[in-house]
Amino acid sequence: MTEAQETIGFVGIGLMGQGMAKNLVEKGYPLTTLAHRNRKPLEDLVHRGATEAASLEDLASRSSIIFLCLTGAPEAASVVASLKPGLRPGTVIVDCSTGEPTVTARLAAEMADIGVDYADAPLGRTPKEAWEGTLDCMVGATGPVFERIRPVIAAWAGKIVHIGEIGAGHKMKLLNNFLSLGYAAIYSEALAMAARVGIPVETFDSVIRGGRMDCGFYQTFMGYTLEGNREAHKFSLSNGLKDMRYVEAMANAAGVATHVASSVKNSFAMAVATGGGGGEDYVPHLPDFVARANGIER
Template sequence: MEIRLHPRHSLRTHREGMIMSKERIGFIGTGLMGHGMAANICKAGFPLTVIAHSNRAPVEDLVSKGATEAATLADLAAASTIIHICAPGSPQVEAIIAELLPALQRGTVIVDCSTSDPNSTIQLAKRLEAAGCHMADAPLGGTPVQAEAGELGTMIGAADDVFARVRPVIAAWAGAIVHLGPSGTGHKMKLLNNFLSLGYGALYSEALALSEKVGISTAQFDSVIRGSRMDCGFYQTFMGYAVEGNREAHKFTLTNALKDMRYLESMADGVSLANPIGNAVKNSYALAHAAGGDGPADYVPHLVDYVAKQNGVEK
C-alpha cells in the first residue's frame, strides 16, 4: 500500500506548474462541493468545461471565471482529458459514464469524487480500461466552505501512473491527498470514514434524547462535552444545530447518510463481516428518513429531532 500525503504548504509548487499542463478538465456536478472544486481548478489555470443540471447559477458563475459550458455530456467528453464527477451515488455515476463512454477520447481519466459503492467503481474501472480510458476514485473529506477555499481532503484509488496524472489537478482543490492503492480503495476508505462520522451523529442524537429524558438539558450536556477529550470537529458542526439552532451547520443530507451506510453494509456483506454497529447506525438514519427526513434540506444534525420524537422527548 502506497500512501502519499501532501500538506497544504506544499501546494504552491504544484500550482505554479499547473498552467504548463496539457490536461483539459471536464466537471460534472457543480453543486455544494463541486462548485468550489471547479472554481479552484479554473483559478489554477486549467482549461475547464462544465455542464449544467438543474441549477444554472453555479455554472454561470464558473463561466464568468473562464470556464466553458458544454451543451451535452458528449461535448464535454470531446473537450476533456480528465473528467471529474460529483454525483449523489453509484447509480448516477454509472449513468453518466454510460453516456460519456462513446465520446471519450482514448486515455481520458474519469475522477469520481462521489461517495460510491466500491464494487461499482471497480466494475466501471474495468469498462473504462477496455475502452482505453482510466478510472480514479477521489471521494471528498470536508465541507462546502473548505471546497471553496481549496482545502478539501481526498483519498484516492488509482493506478500509480493515473495518480501521477491527476495529482496536479487535484492539488488545485485539495489540501491533503492520500493515494491508497488501485481503483476502489478510495471509495472503500471513504465509507469507513463516513461510518465513523455518521456513527458519531447517531450516538450524539441518542445521547441527547436520553440526556433530556433524565433532566439534563442539551446546553448542559454540551457544556461538559465541548472542550473535553470527547470533543471533535464533527461534534462542533453537528451541535451547531442542537445548541444554536443553525439548520445549515452541517449540510450533509440524511438521504446521503442512509445511502452511505447501505454501501458500507454491502461492503461488509461482500467480505462476510458481521457489522452490528454499522447496522444500528444505518437504522437510525433509515428511521429518520422514513419519518420524513428525506428532503434536500434535511441534514444529518437534524437526526436529533427524529430520535427525540421517537422517544417522546419535547425539544
C-alpha cells in the same frame, strides 16, 4: 501528457462540486462543465472563465481529465455511459462521489477496454472546505494515474492520500463515513437521553466541548442543536442513509458482521422514513428525529 496540457471536465456542480470547480478555474485550468437542474452554479463558473458543454458527450470530447461529483454509484454509472461516446483514449475519469466499490471496479474495467483510465477520489470535509480548496481526498488509482491527477486534485484539496489501487478510495471513504455517521447517531441518542433525564443541551456541550470526546465533527454537528444553524453541516440525511447502505453491503461482501453499522443505518432510515428525506434536512438534524421517536420535544 503533462500537467500544463490537461483540460478539465467537471460533472456535478452541486454543494461540493461548485467549490471544487471554482478552484480549478482559479488555478488556471481550462474547465468545461454543464448544469443539471440549477443553472446558478454554472453561471457563476462561466463568469469565472469556465465553458458550458452542450452535452456530456461534448464535455468528454473537450476533456483530458473528467471529475464526477455525484450522489452515488447509480448516478456515476449513468453519467459514464453518457460520456462514453465522446471519450478519447488517454482520458482519465476521476469519481469523487461516495461510490460502491463493486460498481467502481466494473466501470474501471469498462473504461480500460476503450483506453480510458479510472480513479476513485472521494472527499472528506464539507462545502466550506470545497470552496476554500482545502478538502481531504482519498484516492484509488494505479501509481502512474495517481501521479498524473495529483497536481490537479491539489487545486481543491489540502490533504491527498493515495489509498491503493482502483476502488480503495471508495472503500476508505465508506469507512470514514461509517465513523462520522456513527458519531451522529450516538450524539443524537445521547442528546435524547440528556433531555429525558434533565440535562440541558448547553450543560451537555460544556462537558463534551474541549474534552477527550470533542472533535471537529462534533463541533459542526452541534451547530444546529446549539445555535439553530440549519446549514452547519450540509450533508443530507438521505445521503447518510445511502452511504450506510453501501457500508453494510461492503461488510456483507467481506463477511463482516455489522451489529453497529446496521444500527447506525437504521437511525438514518428511521429519520428519512419519518420526514427527513425531502432534501432539506441534514445530518445535524438527526437529534430531532431521534427525540420525536422517543416522545421528546426539542
